Amino acid sequence: MTNKQKHKILIDLFMTIALLLLMLFQITGQQVHEYLGIMMLVLxxxxxxLNWKWYRHLFKGKYKLYRCIQTILNIGILMMMLGLGYSGMVMAQYLPFSISGSMSLVRRLHLACSYWGFVLMSMHLGMHLRQIVHMFKKYMYLKNNILKLVMIIISLCGIYCFIQNNMISYMLLINExxxxxxxxxxxxxxxxxxxxxxxxINIGYFITNKIKGFR
Known part of the structure; x- marks a missing residue:
């Protein structure tokens, strides 16, 4: 594993933790949430x-199904992060800098981008999960079937929580x-x-496996 790969994994790990903590506003509170948001933008x-080559090759080569989905997902994440960065700085109360904007508009923007960003970034991680699993394959001791069963159970819990917490209503701004x-x-x-x-993450991983024919 090269140093660049190690740096990528480390940044992705911190981004995953930051993403999870950013969704826990009721636990962290406003001030911690704002500083976590800045950390997330930096990461x-x-x-x-570290992935600048992806942009360089954006208009080169053929676009097969997997690449089309990955590109749409990445652009979606970029848009969500831009929306979160802008709206977050307008609504900031504790940061030493802020920008002006319509509070009503940015509140709705921040709400939609937060929940869409959560879903899209989790799927993005899942679409790259096989690469990570392959790197750490020799450290994984759980039987494949047991791991699959655990992931299915957690995913079923995730579906229940997704519905129970009205996530769709926030993503579509049905509930503001x-x-x-x-x-x-x-x-x-x-x-x-x-x-x-x-x-x-599992949905992203499943899509990747089906499209690429991984087993």
Whole structure:
């Protein structure tokens, strides 16, 4: 494994943790949420710098199904991050810098981009999961069937949590106000979002396997 690959994995790991924590607003609170958002933007920039060749080859070569889906997903994530960065800086209360904008508009923008970003970034991770699994194959001791069963159970929990938390209504702005149950146990909230993240990671992994014919 090259140093560049190690740096990519490290940044992706921190981005995954940051993404999960950013969804836990009811636990972290406004101030921590803002600083996590800045950290996420910095990591995202680092991720793009390390993967600059993707942009260089964007208009080169043939576009097969997998590449089309991957490109749409990546562009979607870029748009979500731009929307989150802008709206976050307009709504910022604790950061030493901010920009002006329509509070009503950016609140809706931040809401939609947050939940779409959560789904798209989780799927993006899933679409690259096989590469990561291959790198660490010799460290994995669980039987394949057992691991699959665990992932199916977690994904089913993720579907339940996704519906129970009305995620679609936030993504489509059917509901413009997020309901936070501050009395819910912190560990339960963490497990809910973790299961939803794993759900979309598994969906991304499944799509990749089906399109590329991996077994």
């Amino acid at each position: 995202f920039l680092g991720h793009n710098v 106000f997020v309901f936070f149950d501050f009395e819910k146990n912190t560990f339960i909230v963490l497990l809910e979002y973790l299961s939803m993240m794993i759900l979309w």
